[in-house]
Amino acid sequence: ATHKLLLLPGDGIGPEVMGEVKRLIGWINAQGLAHFETEEGLVGGAAYDASKQSITDATMAMASAADAVIFGAVGGPKWDSVPYEARPEAGLLRLRKDLGLFANLRPAVCYPALAEASSLKREVVEGLDIMIVRELTGGVYFGEPKTITDLGNGQKRAIDTQVYDTYEIERIARVAFDLARKRRNKLTSMEKRNVMKSGVLWNEVVTQVHAREYKDVQLEHQLADSGGMNLVKAPKQFDVIVTDNLFGDMLSDIAAMLTGSLGMLPSASLGEIDATSRKRKSLFEPVHGSAPDIAGKGLANPIAMISSFGMALRYSFDLGALADKVDAAIAAVLAKGMRTADIKSEGTTAVSTSQMGEAILKE
Ligand code: NAI
Ligand code: MG
Numbered sequence: 001a002t003h004k005l006l007l008l009p010g011d012g013i014g015p016e017v018m019g020e021v022k023r024l025i026g027w028i029n030a031q032g033l034a035h036f037e038t039e040e041g042l043v044g045g046a047a048y049d050a051s052k053q054s055i056t057d058a059t060m061a062m063a064s065a066a067d068a069v070i071f072g073a074v075g076g077p078k079w080d081s082v083p084y085e086a087r088p089e090a091g092l093l094r095l096r097k098d099l100g101l102f103a104n105l106r107p108a109v110c111y112p113a114l115a116e117a118s119s120l121k122r123e124v125v126e127g128l129d130i131m132i133v134r135e136l137t138g139g140v141y142f143g144e145p146k147t148i149t150d151l152g153n154g155q156k157r158a159i160d161t162q163v164y165d166t167y168e169i170e171r172i173a174r175v176a177f178d179l180a181r182k183r184r185n186k187l188t189s190m191e192k193r194n195v196m197k198s199g200v201l202w203n204e205v206v207t208q209v210h211a212r213e214y215k216d217v218q219l220e221h222q223l224a225d226s227g228g229m230n231l232v233k234a235p236k237q238f239d240v241i242v243t244d245n246l247f248g249d250m251l252s253d254i255a256a257m258l259t260g261s262l263g264m265l266p267s268a269s270l271g272e273i274d275a276t277s278r279k280r281k282s283l284f285e286p287v288h289g290s291a292p293d294i295a296g297k298g299l300a301n302p303i304a305m306i307s308s309f310g311m312a313l314r315y316s317f318d319l320g321a322l323a324d325k326v327d328a329a330i331a332a333v334l335a336k337g338m339r340t341a342d343i344k345s346e347g348t349t350a351v352s353t354s355q356m357g358e359a360i361l362k363e
Contacts, residue, residue: 002035003317006066008043008059011079011088012290013353014072016298017305020357021070024306024326027361034319039066043095044074044088044290054091063095064281068316070309071095071285076292092285096136099281101269102168103175104136104248105311106287108235108255108265113334117260117343120232125258130238131183132255133176134248136269138168139198141245162198164244169205175270176242177214182320186218186239190227190247202244224251231255262288263301263342266308268315282316284308294341298352301340303330306360329363 005025009018025036041047041059048054054074063069074088082088095101110118110128118125143161150156173189180187189206191199203221210219222230224247230237231251235258243251256265265288271281286304294300307330314323338359341350351359 002037004067005036005038006062006069007038007040008071010043010072010074011045011076012292012295013300016300016353017302018072020302021309043091045079048086054086054088055094068312069283073290075290100271102137103270104134105268106132106252108259110259111331111334114260119257128235131240132252133242135172135244139245164198166205169202170209173206173209176240177217180217180240184239188220188241190222190224190243192224261342263304265304266311268311284312299341300353301342302353302357329360332363333359
């Protein structure tokens with residue numbers, strides 16, 4: 001089967017790290033390991049420069065038609081004063097919204113070779129491999145009413161509203177249970193049922209989905225605050241964590257710091273499975289931004305981008321064995337001491353973006 005990819009390199013180091021993914025795709029095709037057909041489009045500042053929009057309808061149509069979108073990064077000082085609706089991030093937000101990407105997967109993996117770079121002690125993080133599943137299209141970031149009103153007595157009132165319906169919790173729970181089944185078979189659900197109605201419903205629905213469809217997976221519930229504490233105290237107790245949009249935003253950034261550098265962290269965003277084609281919309285991107293401070297210098301670490309593509313192999317194309325090879329190649333290159341500037345320790349020399357990409361390809 002031919003797999004259709006839309007590549008959106010974006011701005012800053014986006015095109016540099018995407019270059020290494022293109023090289024990997026070329027090699028996979030040449031080896032006959034899979035067949036990828038790629039198209040490329042503009043997003044963010046690059047799209048604004050060309051069309052005064054951060055993503056065009058034509059690019060959105062390409063994204064909808066693709067089996068997966070591979071996204072670099074957007075933004076930079078050059079576009080700081082463009083109109084709000086055309087700001088670079090708007091392109092990414094439109095992709096997430098229009099493709100219905102409700103499930104955000106953020107792995108936190110600590111390669112033994114990099115355990116020193118973590119904010120925590122080696123023994124706490126070495127070999128860490130957890131997955132945070134964050135609900136991405138609901139909750140308090142989107143709920144109505146969302147207002148600031150003037151109370152007239154020198155006071156204002158700000159209102160954000162946390163809203164979750166059963167189906168939203170069910171579908172994110174299924175994504176998380178499915179992932180747990182492919183990993184170490186354990187899921188931890190986090191909410192605040194002690195003080196929030198949405199937490200009560202979240203807990204109830206996840207428990208029901210478990211009883212109905214996933215009895216073989218070990219399910220545990222933690223309150224999101226003490227769960228956060230456990231994440232930095234003893235993170236290896238977790239396999240998959242599922243949580244709402246707000247808690248997931250915070251917990252996944254905390255988990256990121258367990259692993260070392262921003263240049264190492266991949267992510268995936270998944271939509272619903274289409275009833276007829278059995279395919280789901282998906283977008284894969286590094287967690288980092290466009291890094292204007294190092295852009296154009298060949299210094300960027302391509303591992304987050306390459307490993308995001310690895311997630312595409314695993315979650316959109318059922319090429320798990322190939323994804324395992326990509327992960328193993330990254331680990332092997334790191335174990336040999338190869339480092340880009342962001343992860344290098346004192347006294348060692350750093351390699352460039354393309355040297356790192358090439359070394360991973362060789363492995
Ligand atoms: P950033 O992630 O771009 O950079 C933060 C720091 O980490 C910088 O010192 C940078 O050099 C370093 N860094 C990031 N990725 C790296 C990599 N692959 N290799 C080596 N070093 C790396 O975040 P920052 O500086 O807050 O934002 C810069 C621009 O990126 C802004 O315009 C921001 O809006 C945008 N941004 C875009 C995101 C996206 O496209 N999803 C996400 C975050 C920020
Ligand atoms: Mg965040």
